[in-house]
Amino acid sequence: MTRTISIVGILIALAIGGWLFAEQSKNEGPTAPAVTQAEGQALLATASANFSQVVPALQGQYAQTGSYAGAQVPPGAGVSLVSASSTSYCLESNVNGTVVHEVGPGGSPAAGPC
DSSP states (O other), X not given: OHHHHHHXXXXXXXXXXXXXXXXXXXXXXXXXXXXHHHHHHHHHHHHHHHHHHHHHHHHHHHHHHSOOXXXXXXXXXXXXXXXXXXSOEEEEEEETTEEEEEEXXXXXXXXXXX
C-alpha cells in the first residue's frame, strides 16, 4: 500500500513539474515574444552595418553626377543595389536567409525586399 501511494505521488510530482516547465517555456523559450523581438532587432542592426558600408559609395556617385543612377556597390559587401534613380536608391541585403532593404538616402533598414 505504501509503495502504491509513493508511486502515485511521484507521478503527480512529475506531472506538475512537466506542466510548470511547459508554462515557463511559453514566456522564456526560443519562441517567446522578447526573444523574437531581440532577434528582429539584431537582424536590422546587421543589415544597417552592411548598408553603412555601401552608402558612402552611393553618396560619392551623387556628389559627382547629381544622380544615383549608374552607381555601383563595392563587391563583397553583401548588399545589392536593386534600383537607383536621380533622387533615390534601394539596397537589399540577405541576412541569415532574411531579405532586408533600405530606401535612401536617409532611410532605415526594414524587413522584406525593395
